[in-house]
Amino acid sequence: MDGYSLPRLALENLVKCYGETRVIDNVSLTIEPGTAHALLGENGAGKSTLLKMLSGVVRPTSGVVRVDGTELPSYTMAGARMAGVAMIHQELQQVPELTVAQNMFLGRALRYGPVLARTKMEIRAQEVLSRLDPSIDVRAPIHTLRVASRQLVEIARALLFEAKIIAMDEPTSSLMPTEVAKLEQVIADLCRQGVSVVYVSHKLDEVMRICHRGTVLRDGRHISEVNLRDMSERELVSMMVGRELSAFAHVSFRTEEVVLTARDLCWGNKVRHVSLDLHKGEVLGIAGLVGAGRTELLQLLAGAEKPDSGEIKVGGVARQFRTTRDAIALGIGLVPEERKRDGIIPLRSALSNTAITSLGRFTRLGHIKAKQMRARINSLYSDLQLRPMDPDKPIRLFSGGNQQKAILARWMLAETEILLLDEPTRGIDVGAKQEIYRLIRMLAAEGKAIIVVSSELLEIMTVSDRVLVMRTGHVAATLERDALSEETIAHYAAETLQTAQTELVS
């Protein structure tokens, strides 16, 4: 077959309408065999819808999807699978109690008549999996594996059925840097074997390392086709957002007054002898690898967990928190890392989600003064530029950025003086990210004291006045703003110098 003239994947004039709204408006693109192609754009740009059409989850309103020049036999999941398209979802679709091999053959089990060919499946699974990671045991129940390994199993499952195109939606959202590096290698290998990868991720640095080419989408339209090898991250972001990004000059609002002190905090082997001082008006960044104890430290400071030993002082007075309520009463609020799991109450309106902590303040004679509360929250939402402005809509229908703003508004409404933000821009698109940064600085200017935990070095360096680097539960270094650079942070964050260089400096 003439491999040069036929692209591996061709989308031709794809359109998807929901009622009146066109979420995908006439998008065409082609992907060559053996390349990794990124779909880029803000949330709502149409990346996921495009992936869903590709994998047959959503049927296009019009347009054609071709694999190796042949149109999909049907625009269903089965049709896409037959054509050789496999999709790796962000939330892995696996049955936790079944073994690796059983999961790989789920729904397509090999059998001898009515009997499952268990050994045969295990051998096949092992064969394919060993191309990715020979250390994974195909007989292990899948829930005993780390997320990264489970992802490899999912890729192996795709290979098992000879996928030609593997679409990945935010595959690295819960991986450690070493595991991301491993995935990068796997993708490179897949490409060498002629498989094409369609890649969606919010982490641009990673996209630029992994992918060769990219398609920028905005508002469901094709904006441009770019060669990622000769573009800067900055250029790319402006293309996605559709405007120039303003880099703001850093002004410190830090005062001498210490509002929160931790001395010698210990909690199991996750937090070891951590001491810190947080000043009024300061943004203190906490950097480190996943598992360095950053989230756990915030949980201790927010009263969500109890330390084994050590002391927490708020405004100079030693305190012990029995629950989060004690910490909240002293003006400490946590914005958790897993927004869906720990942050929002999905069925309730944005308004309720924001109000929940401050209801007592708006209650007279046992009932809530709704009008007064609503007015106050609406003015907060406009300060936060929370759009679209329908505070009575269930919060689960909001974008990640707007959900995060509603949670931030919760603490602003509660007049919380100390904010603990755990990965505040996780899963939030680039445009909204900038707004969150601006907000963090605005809150600092108002005299709040803020701790920001983040795995994105650029983010930490953008918002922080001072950075604490954590490593295996203890503070490895405290860096003032003028001493910040990706290299220094990475150096202190990594367990040894060598891993520092391979993991974080790129």
Place this chain on the structure above:
Amino acid sequence: MSQQKTLTLRPETGQRLRWLPNLRDAGTLIGLVVIAVVFTLSTPLFMTAHNAINILQQSSINACVALGMTLVIVAGGIDLSVGPVAALSAVITASTLHAGIPIPLALCAGIGVGLLCGFCNGALVAFAGLQPFIVTLGTLSLFRALALIYTGGNPIIGLDRGFRTIFNGTLGPIPVPVIIAGVIGLVAWFILRKMPLGEYILAVGGNEEAARIAGVPIARTKIATYMISGCVTSIAAMILIGRLGAAEPVLGNLWELDAIAAAAIGGASLMGGKGSVVGTIFGAIVLGEMRNGLTLLNVQAFYQLLATGLIIIVAMLVDRFTRGRA
């Protein structure tokens, strides 16, 4: 920051929308009306003022229990122990009356028993971290046993006449039990929609971990729902023994199923975080009118049970398939 204040707000839209009748409640009401129309066409006995009041009266006990159950379910729990709580509360009230204690004190004793039972359920769920289903399955046996042990298994008969007239009386044309159920409905609605406790109940049922981080008093909220359930259940028990004139330790059998059914028909999700007071009242009336109508049509009791089961499943199916398209 320059464009910060340029955004205009439409705070009024939300306000107006909130006062439109809830779509899900309207659905339950339609179901209620459809069933009424079918019975009206089937028998002339059904659509009379007397029978309508009859239906309300017959639904009032279940409505009381179901309203408490709704709050428990919305908070993500379940209370299987309502029947035995009613029995225990009934026999204690009856025996205090027998001992010659004044009616208001006897009522307080009965309701106190309900609150205490609710507290036990709530504390086991909130502090010991046990699953509500299992906890109340345990107390279902436990409270029933206490009621049987306390009475030696015998009914307490010959209740005080004054006590009986309270619950058998009417206010104008409306029987007292219906008024009581109505008042409990209003209170439950007020709790759920107007009080911080209501927001807490919805939050705890909607996402307990997020509620904890937001500073919602989780344990207090859960215990409150079980205590409310215990309280309204004991009131329902008073209505029943007032009507019967006797308190049996075995009364209240399968009350939990009727109450859960009414709440579910009314739109409560057993996953928690969702439910409606108005819907539950409609749900209780739907079950009541089904029984009433089928009795008027001389349908055998076995078939009545069949119809009740079908109504629950049909209601859930309608709910499931209309929600997807809304």
